[in-house]
Amino acid sequence: xxxxxxxxxxxxxxxxxxxxxxxxxxxxxxxxxxxxxxxxxxxxxxxxxxxxxxxxxxxxxxxxxxxx
Numbered sequence: 001x002x003x004x005x006x007x008x009x010x011x012x013x014x015x016x017x018x019x020x021x022x023x024x025x026x027x028x029x030x031x032x033x034x035x036x037x038x039x040x041x042x043x044x045x046x047x048x049x050x051x052x053x054x055x056x057x058x059x060x061x062x063x064x065x066x067x068x
Contacts, residue, residue: 007057012058019051019055
């Protein structure tokens with residue numbers, strides 16, 4: 001799901017849902033990391049990148065709607 005092209009093809013509702021789910025996953029991974037049960041530390045970075053990608057695309061859509 002992490003490719004920008006795939007994210008751009010999503011509707012606004014799908015983006016909101018995906019953002020919430022990714023943020024929940026990030027919280028769980030952070031919690032595992034704090035309790036030293038994190039098997040894959042690279043997941044922190046990947047999840048943060050996905051969240052940033054989704055927020056960037058949401059902002060692009062907001063600006064495009066404002067300029068229209």
